[in-house]
Amino acid sequence: MKAIVQDRYGSADVLELREVAEPTVGPRDVLVRVRAAGVDRGAWHLMAGEPYAVRLGTGLRAPRQPIRGGELAGVVQRVGAEVTGFVPGDEVFGSGSGTFAEYAAVREDRLAPKPAGLTFPEAAAVPVSGVTALQALRDQARLQPGQRVLVIGASGGVGSFAVQVAKAFGGHVTGVCSAGKVDAVRALGADEVIDYAQRDVTDGTQHFDVVLDIGGGRPLRGLRRALAPRGTLVVVGGEGGGRWLGMSRQLGAVLLSPFVRQRLRMLVSVVRTPDLVALTELIDRGTVRPLVDRTFPLAAAPDAVRALVAGTVTGKVVVTL
Ligand SMILES: NC(=O)c1ccc[n+]([C@@H]2O[C@H](COP(=O)([O-])OP(=O)(O)OC[C@H]3O[C@@H](n4cnc5c(N)ncnc54)[C@H](OP(=O)(O)O)[C@@H]3O)[C@@H](O)[C@H]2O)c1
The missing domain is CATH 3.40.50.720 (NAD(P)-binding Rossmann-like Domain)
Known part of the structure; x- marks a missing residue:
């Protein structure tokens, strides 16, 4: 599959579009065909390896998970043996690592059904x-x-x-x-x-x-x-x-x-299904609407991160596939 990967920490210049193996799907994971991936500050922190304390969890010299991206919206492709809440074809949104890619394996408890009134890019801007x-x-x-x-x-x-x-x-x-x-x-x-x-x-x-x-x-x-x-x-x-x-x-x-x-x-926020559902209720009522500034194709994900760092984004930028 195609993905945005990095071999070392640094600026957005370290990000490259490459062909990589599809992620392995654990028993409680859902393999999602990614349609859109939000770009949040966390993606920058993991890319840059800053603050340095981040590296204690992600790899001292280089990121252990080389694919960037922390949130997504897409369609369920396959589910792990212990997954009960989703079936192939479901439209979902949520948070997991390695979402700047055609497929991402996401824990079931970090996903929820995509809000019906949102496009994939809008839904991908919500989780984190x-x-x-x-x-x-x-x-x-x-x-x-x-x-x-x-x-x-x-x-x-x-x-x-x-x-x-x-x-x-x-x-x-x-x-x-x-x-x-x-x-x-x-x-x-x-x-x-x-x-x-x-x-x-x-x-x-x-x-x-x-x-x-x-x-x-x-x-x-x-x-x-x-x-x-x-x-x-x-x-x-x-x-x-x-x-x-x-x-x-x-x-x-x-x-x-x-x-x-x-x-x-x-606050150290953690994305879990009940809070995605709570946000969906606010979205369905029309009281919350994600503000998507621009979308970028997967190959231009480094430009999406550059836009965020430059402070030219109002709301969120989203990578689309
Ligand atoms: N605690 C957690 O669990 C958690 C979760 C997510 C994010 N975060 C952190 O929260 C921070 C914001 O994340 P984000 O995704 O919202 O980033 P963002 O999209 O880049 O937003 C940054 C905001 O800060 C504003 N800002 C910049 N300089 C300012 C100043 N001098 N005074 C007042 N406002 C200023 C920007 O306004 P203008 O663009 O108008 O200048 C913009 O509204 C990041 O440090 C991120 O790592 C923490």
């Missing part, structure tokens, strides 16, 4: 970013109707879902992004949008019940200034957290939280 937004707002922030939510990094993969999920939960949403993406974030449903070059949202003049920190890598001190006295901060991510660990702000939040009135949380 959508589930991350859902888990940040529902599980970590425990967002309640009427609460004021600040989404820092509202125009990106996670943020474009976070704005919509927060609105669906009844939040009053303020999004933060760059000037060129303000209209797009407003169109997602944000009540207010702030251009981060024009105003510092952490100057202490406004206070939010929930702050989702997805972009910009602001120090904890500043993020806490934007938080109500008993508000909840969820550090989801943001580049520039250090080349070695990359999680200094996340760990700082967790360590400080027991000593202050504000709740300071971090």
